[in-house]
Amino acid sequence: MIYIETPRLLLRDWKEEDLVPFAKMNCDPHVMKYFPKPLTKSESFHFYNRIRDEFTQYGYGLYAVEKKEGASFIGYTGFHQVPLDLDFAPGVEIGWRIRHEDWNKGYATEAAKACLLYATEHLSVKKLWSFTSLSNKSSERVMQKIGMTKVMEFPHPAIPDNHPLKEHVLYTIELPNGH
Numbered sequence: 821m822i823y824i825e826t827p828r829l830l831l832r833d834w835k836e837e838d839l840v841p842f843a844k845m846n847c848d849p850h851v852m853k854y855f856p857k858p859l860t861k862s863e864s865f866h867f868y869n870r871i872r873d874e875f876t877q878y879g880y881g882l883y884a885v886e887k888k889e890g891a892s893f894i895g896y897t898g899f900h901q902v903p904l905d906l907d908f909a910p911g912v913e914i915g916w917r918i919r920h921e922d923w924n925k926g927y928a929t930e931a932a933k934a935c936l937l938y939a940t941e942h943l944s945v946k947k948l949w950s951f952t953s954l955s956n957k958s959s960e961r962v963m964q965k966i967g968m969t970k971v972m973e974f975p976h977p978a979i980p981d982n983h984p985l986k987e988h989v990l991y992t993i994e995l996p997n998g999h
């Protein structure tokens with residue numbers, strides 16, 4: 821099922837054939853630079869199952885992103901439950917991950933803006949959160965471009981002390997017509 825369409829992208833249900841490019845993206849050191857480590861194939865498979873479980877439980881989640889031109893899987897954008905160990909949980913996060921070869925083309929921003937509109941029109945979510953490591957300026961720029969406001973910086977509890985990715989930045993946005 822296609823949930824959201826933009827001029828260049830389709831945000832859709834996941835397909836089994838997405839697993840190989842999904843795992844490839846998650847083990848790419850460029851893509852995973854701002855995460856503690858790249859994911860193994862097994863970890864990507866478990867992540868894929870968690871994504872599917874969230875769709876079953878909540879009716880929304882991280883949508884597979886496909887370029888219309890060439891019909892290729894390029895990553896995901898959408899909604900994810902904020903981990904309960906964070907001070908601002910429970911809540912819903914808007915997030916994205918795009919394969920390295922498709923960076924700097926505006927896909928994450930285009931998909932995230934479309935997700936905000938979708939959430940406003942179709943979901944019962946009144947506020948969205950987004951966070952990343954302090955050094956991930958590209959992702960922080962996407963947060964700013966889609967109209968999010970910086971709330972604070974915080975030490976992520978799942979990242980070990982003294983790790984270069986420990987410090988995170990938190991953004992939020994209120995949705996005008998959350999159902």
